[in-house]
Amino acid sequence: MAQPAPIPRGVPEATVARLPLYLRALTAxxxxxxxxxxxxxxxxxxxxxxxxxxxxxxxxxxxGTRGVGxxxxxxxxxxxxxxxxxxDWPVLIVGIGNLGHALSNYGxxxxxxxxxxxxxxxxxxxxxxxVAGLKVRHSDDLDDVVKEFNIAIAVIATPAHAAQAVCDRLxxxxxxxxxxxxxxxxxxxxxxDLRKVxxxxxxxxxxYHEQRKNGAALALTAEQAVELAKxxxx
Amino acid sequence: MAQPAPIPRGVPEATVARLPLYLRALTAxxxxxxxxxxxxxxxxxxxxxxxxxxxxxxxxxxxGTRGVGxxxxxxxxxxxxxxxxxxDWPVLIVGIGNLGHALSNYGxxxxxxxxxxxxxxxxxxxxxxxVAGLKVRHSDDLDDVVKEFNIAIAVIATPAHAAQAVCDRLxxxxxxxxxxxxxxxxxxxxxxDLRKVxxxxxxxxxxYHEQRKNGAALALTAEQAVELAKxxxx
DNA sequence: GCTTGTGAAATTGTTCACAGCC
DNA sequence: GGCTGTGAACAATTTCACAAGC
Numbered sequence: 001m002a003q004p005a006p007i008p009r010g011v012p013e014a015t016v017a018r019l020p021l022y023l024r025a026l027t028a029x030x031x032x033x034x035x036x037x038x039x040x041x042x043x044x045x046x047x048x049x050x051x052x053x054x055x056x057x058x059x060x061x062x063x064g065t066r067g068v069g070x071x072x073x074x075x076x077x078x079x080x081x082x083x084x085x086x087x088d089w090p091v092l093i094v095g096i097g098n099l100g101h102a103l104s105n106y107g108x109x110x111x112x113x114x115x116x117x118x119x120x121x122x123x124x125x126x127x128x129x130x131v132a133g134l135k136v137r138h139s140d141d142l143d144d145v146v147k148e149f150n151i152a153i154a155v156i157a158t159p160a161h162a163a164q165a166v167c168d169r170l171x172x173x174x175x176x177x178x179x180x181x182x183x184x185x186x187x188x189x190x191x192x193d194l195r196k197v198x199x200x201x202x203x204x205x206x207x208y209h210e211q212r213k214n215g216a217a218l219a220l221t222a223e224q225a226v227e228l229a230k231x232x233x234x
Numbered sequence: 235m236a237q238p239a240p241i242p243r244g245v246p247e248a249t250v251a252r253l254p255l256y257l258r259a260l261t262a263x264x265x266x267x268x269x270x271x272x273x274x275x276x277x278x279x280x281x282x283x284x285x286x287x288x289x290x291x292x293x294x295x296x297x298g299t300r301g302v303g304x305x306x307x308x309x310x311x312x313x314x315x316x317x318x319x320x321x322d323w324p325v326l327i328v329g330i331g332n333l334g335h336a337l338s339n340y341g342x343x344x345x346x347x348x349x350x351x352x353x354x355x356x357x358x359x360x361x362x363x364x365v366a367g368l369k370v371r372h373s374d375d376l377d378d379v380v381k382e383f384n385i386a387i388a389v390i391a392t393p394a395h396a397a398q399a400v401c402d403r404l405x406x407x408x409x410x411x412x413x414x415x416x417x418x419x420x421x422x423x424x425x426x427d428l429r430k431v432x433x434x435x436x437x438x439x440x441x442y443h444e445q446r447k448n449g450a451a452l453a454l455t456a457e458q459a460v461e462l463a464k465x466x467x468x
Numbered sequence: 469g470c471t472t473g474t475g476a477a478a479t480t481g482t483t484c485a486c487a488g489c490c
Numbered sequence: 491g492g493c494t495g496t497g498a499a500c501a502a503t504t505t506c507a508c509a510a511g512c
Contacts, residue, residue, distance in 0.1 A: 014503060016442050020435040024419055038471065047419055051505055058473055066472040067512045083438050084445030091437065102336035106417075106433055114437050153440050176447060177440040179433075183340075185258055185281055193443050195436050199340055199413075201254040202429050203325065203348050204317050206387055206411040208250050209427050211318030213410060248481055272493065285483055292495055300494045301490040 011082070015056040019079050021046050022053070026076040038069035085113030092151040092175075094166050095158030096121040096129075096136050099181055103157055104132035117149040122162065139166075146173045153177040160184035167194075245316070249290040253313050255280050256287070260310040272303035319347030326385040328400050329392030330355040330363075330370050333415055337391055338366035351383040356396065373400075380407045387411040394418035401428075 025046035043050035063078050064070045093100050096119050119136045127138040154170050163182035180186050180196045188194045259280035277284035297312050298304045327334050330353050353370045361372040388404045397416035414420050414430045422428045
């Protein structure tokens with residue numbers, strides 16, 4: 001017997017990565033008191049094109065009404081449920097330097113679904129200090145902290161040189177979702193989700209494009225210049 | 235006459251996004267005193283597979299030696315040149331709150347190629363304050379600051395509600411490369427490169443996957459559960 | 469009449485596997 | 491013998507364009 005129907009579940013990664021964007025756009029619309037929105041309008045608000053938006057939403061289900069559009073609050077709820085924001089996730093931040101400090105106080109966290117549950121630092125000087133309403137705990141207590149607060153998601157905000165060791169310990173403690181802010185390549189075993197946020201990577205990507213906006217020719221290698229000359233018809 | 239040869243230039247976006255990663259891996263190897271590296275080793279260090287690495291590098295040119303590998307320093311230099319890090323880019327940070335502060339002091343910036351040239355904030359209280367060795371200037375001077383320091387890349391680290399207005403002003407001043415840290419959807423006209431770094435987006439993506447690791451069935455919609463039941467053979 | 473939801477086409481990105489070269 | 495560079499196969503993603511449904 002052949003596969004009778006396509007297996008359900010299976011939202012493409014690219015779509016998953018855009019759901020938070022849609023959620024934010026919907027929140028903005030809800031705040032403006034908009035009750036219903038078309039895919040064109042929502043796409044415009046989220047900064048994507050409407051075909052993509054409709055395709056993305058179609059992976060979640062059939063939540064719109066033809067000829068009308070989407071009900072803002074309803075769609076907001078469906079996406080939240082899909083992402084898993086109907087529960088709330090206790091988040092641990094490791095490394096309470098400048099960046100960890102900023103993250104602890106960051107508004108972006110406030111988005112429902114996440115709660116900074118604990119802060120940890122390796123520096124005994126910082127231990128006990130209060131940041132964003134939480135007492136900073138020492139790294140030695142990592143094990144306890146993870147258990148005590150039932151941490152599922154951890155954020156690494158340590159200096160680059162410490163990132164791999166911290167990551168290894170987190171993985172050993174059973175954490176499988178890690179967000180790395182340290183400017184370092186960090187390896188994780190199969191089954192652990194690691195995402196990275198990296199200022200210098202982003203700047204480099206911008207620089208690449210910026211460089212090409214002006215004197216594009218300057219950036220050609222000698223080899224490529226020869227190719228170009230040929231193609232242009234030398 | 236038909237197109238005689240493929241037009242050169244044109245490194246795929248996906249490749250561009252990985253060049254900074256390779257550069258970082260190469261830097262790590264150089265620091266360890268490694269002089270030559272194979273695509274397998276470099277790929278391992280960078281956390282990608284070696285076929286992808288070789289394909290990526292092949293878009294830049296033929297910088298390896300068959301049977302041997304790549305010369306670390308040479309490749310480092312080629313990638314730097316490709317990205318445009320042989321010049322250095324004066325960067326402006328707008329919004330010197332917690333996050334802007336952290337970014338100003340961030341080690342990731344130190345990577346050659348970027349220099350924080352100016353800081354700007356809308357709060358007159360902060361104007362004149364010294365952060366990371368620079369005097370914070372007032373937003374009203376944005377025009378002057380951009381000209382004075384020849385800013386090409388700007389970082390938005392303001393609260394969400396101010397992000398769009400700041401972005402519009404930056405665009406008006408001719409800036410075409412913007413990195414947005416504010417948790418808000420920001421629109422830019424054609425021709426402007428906007429990249430976003432967003433904590434809550436990243437957390438949401440992790441949460442999506444985390445949710446599916448345990449009680450995956452819990453996440454099915456009623457509709458999908460019916461589909462699944464059918465597929466399984468009800 | 470208007471807008472969603474979706475097959476099919478087009479494009480982009482990844483992996484394979486091996487010829488070419490040291 | 492070993493490793494790069496790359497066509498060709500494959501997979502994922504985006505876009506098109508229109509049938510289906512309110």
